[in-house]
Amino acid sequence: MGKILNKIKQGKVLVSDGAWGTFLQQKGLKPGECPEEWNISHPDEVFDIAQNYIHAGSDMIETNSFGASRFKLEKYNLAEKTFDLNKAAAEISKRAAGEKFVLGSIGPTGVILMMGEVTEQELYEAFKEQALGLEAGGADAIMIETMTDLDEARIAVKAAKENTSLEVFCTMTFEKTVTGEFRSMMGVSPTEMVETIIDAGAVLIGANCGNGIAGMVGIVEEIRKANTEIPILVHANAGMPVYQDGETVFPETPDEMAALVPEIIAAGANVVGGCCGTTPEHISRVRKIIDEK
Amino acid sequence: MSQLLSKIAECIEFGKINKAAPYPPDRKGQDGADELTKQALDEGIKAQTILSDALLPGMEKVGIKFRENKVFVPQVLMSAKAMSTAMVHLKPYFLSGEVKEKGTFVIGTVEGDLHDIGKNLVSMMVEGSGWKVVDLGTDVKADQFVAALKEHENSIVGLSALLTTTMPSMEKITKAIKEAVPNAKVAVGGAPVTDNFRERVGADFYSSNPQGLVEYLNSQVD
Numbered sequence: 424m425g426k427i428l429n430k431i432k433q434g435k436v437l438v439s440d441g442a443w444g445t446f447l448q449q450k451g452l453k454p455g456e457c458p459e460e461w462n463i464s465h466p467d468e469v470f471d472i473a474q475n476y477i478h479a480g481s482d483m484i485e486t487n488s489f490g491a492s493r494f495k496l497e498k499y500n501l502a503e504k505t506f507d508l509n510k511a512a513a514e515i516s517k518r519a520a521g522e523k524f525v526l527g528s529i530g531p532t533g534v535i536l537m538m539g540e541v542t543e544q545e546l547y548e549a550f551k552e553q554a555l556g557l558e559a560g561g562a563d564a565i566m567i568e569t570m571t572d573l574d575e576a577r578i579a580v581k582a583a584k585e586n587t588s589l590e591v592f593c594t595m596t597f598e599k600t601v602t603g604e605f606r607s608m609m610g611v612s613p614t615e616m617v618e619t620i621i622d623a624g625a626v627l628i629g630a631n632c633g634n635g636i637a638g639m640v641g642i643v644e645e646i647r648k649a650n651t652e653i654p655i656l657v658h659a660n661a662g663m664p665v666y667q668d669g670e671t672v673f674p675e676t677p678d679e680m681a682a683l684v685p686e687i688i689a690a691g692a693n694v695v696g697g698c699c700g701t702t703p704e705h706i707s708r709v710r711k712i713i714d715e716k
Numbered sequence: 717m718s719q720l721l722s723k724i725a726e727c728i729e730f731g732k733i734n735k736a737a738p739y740p741p742d743r744k745g746q747d748g749a750d751e752l753t754k755q756a757l758d759e760g761i762k763a764q765t766i767l768s769d770a771l772l773p774g775m776e777k778v779g780i781k782f783r784e785n786k787v788f789v790p791q792v793l794m795s796a797k798a799m800s801t802a803m804v805h806l807k808p809y810f811l812s813g814e815v816k817e818k819g820t821f822v823i824g825t826v827e828g829d830l831h832d833i834g835k836n837l838v839s840m841m842v843e844g845s846g847w848k849v850v851d852l853g854t855d856v857k858a859d860q861f862v863a864a865l866k867e868h869e870n871s872i873v874g875l876s877a878l879l880t881t882t883m884p885s886m887e888k889i890t891k892a893i894k895e896a897v898p899n900a901k902v903a904v905g906g907a908p909v910t911d912n913f914r915e916r917v918g919a920d921f922y923s924s925n926p927q928g929l930v931e932y933l934n935s936q937v938d
Contacts, residue, residue: 609788609790
């Protein structure tokens with residue numbers, strides 16, 4: 424059993440980190456700039472984000488590699504740097520993490536399998552390349568996230584599982600439909616996700632992004648109902664973005680997020696963290712609530 | 717005749733591209749939009765009738781079901797593929813002028829944003845509702861939108877964004893378009909966009925789903 428899973432099995436609720444993308448933007452990343460390129464051009468800024476979350480009390484932090492698949496990087500003519508950018512991402516987070524854990528982030532490729540834009544083999548190779556870079560840089564686990572297509576999620580999990588010795592985690596992004604069910608953009612329900620990605624090799628599953636932590640409660644309940652054992656991770660957005668005076672703001676405050684943490688743990692979550700718009704302040708409040716429990 | 721047309725409409729609605737296509741499983745081995753559209757033309761049904769009475773109603777049904785969350789992106793993509801397969805047979809009639817598009821819709825993902833799934837989905841739905849679509853791609857700057865609007869007179873423009881960080885870019889582009897082409901109608905859409913945002917940036921229309929946009933576009937020409 425991996426190190427992170429081991430801690431969870433001891434009955435601990437762990438705290439993950441908050442947003443990276445929106446944090447990078449605050450630090451001056453421009454729209455249209457490649458976030459992962461900063462691992463080489465602005466390593467100190469990236470390190471500062473990682474360190475902020477460690478100081479806020481995260482038990483695990485992610486890496487600045489969400490969009491570092493060959494398919495995304497080729498839009499910036501950086502496809503050939505895939506391995507290096509992922510390795511650098513993990514090295515930076517590892518340096519900040521010390522004894523804490525590093526989750527190597529892998530996001531969707533943006534290409535659609537069922538439209539014939541790409542083959543399963545090509546997707547597999549791309550995820551393998553990314554996972555190998557993250558492992559080489561010192562990641563403790565691979566965090567496949569924001570998936571909406573079940574096939575892509577399955578291939579990513581399989582590629583990471585079969586080619587690294589790391590624990591493989593996977594979360595998908597769900598929205599509430601007009602009839603009140605949870606579905607991904609591609610129509611996958613939390614229940615449908617569970618068996619497929621566990622079979623592919625994921626040892627921790629869950630949900631990330633979306634509309635805020637309130638919606639996550641129902642998603643976690645649904646996953647827990649489908650599988651009573653599997654550890655569940657939640658990375659929730661700080662609500663839906665609001666546009667104010669030329670910039671976008673995520674409205675959910677650290678206190679609002681923290682207030683729902685007991686409920687999300689009661690629903691079955693084992694790891695709680697944030698996604699878009701959450702800050703070290705959010706994480707520090709979540710840490711406090713969990714420590715008080 | 718009407719039976720054939722309703723069969724074509726069903727192929728569009730359920731995303732049955734051609735006989736060889738495995739999707740949807742319950743129509744395996746049956747003729748798809750490809751074969752049936754050709755058959756309709758061979759039987760002497762007018763291209764305009766096939767478009768108006770089979771393809772457009774089929775696409776409309778998908779658009780409505782998508783808005784109601786009864787189907788999701790994969791089904792829409794399959795329907796759009798079936799639609800474009802059928803449209804290949806109608807192409808000569810568009811070129812000869814026998815069949816006309818309802819108008820021209822210019823679309824692009826705004827500067828700073830490289831995401832194209834939503835933009836492509838909207839393009840396909842608008843095209844599938846009888847419009848000519850000029851797709852400017854991703855990371856499109858204000859002057860590119862303006863140039864396209866000047867080239868295609870009386871077209872309506874759609875701005876797409878996925879990233880929250882590119883919303884300011886949407887505002888900038890909307891203002892630039894309104895200044896350069898005061899009569900231009902600007903529609904905005906994408907995951908972070910709301911009607912409140914639309915109002916703030918001075919755009920004309922927002923919809924949370926492609927069908928809403930299609931209805932808006934059609935209302936501008938009917």
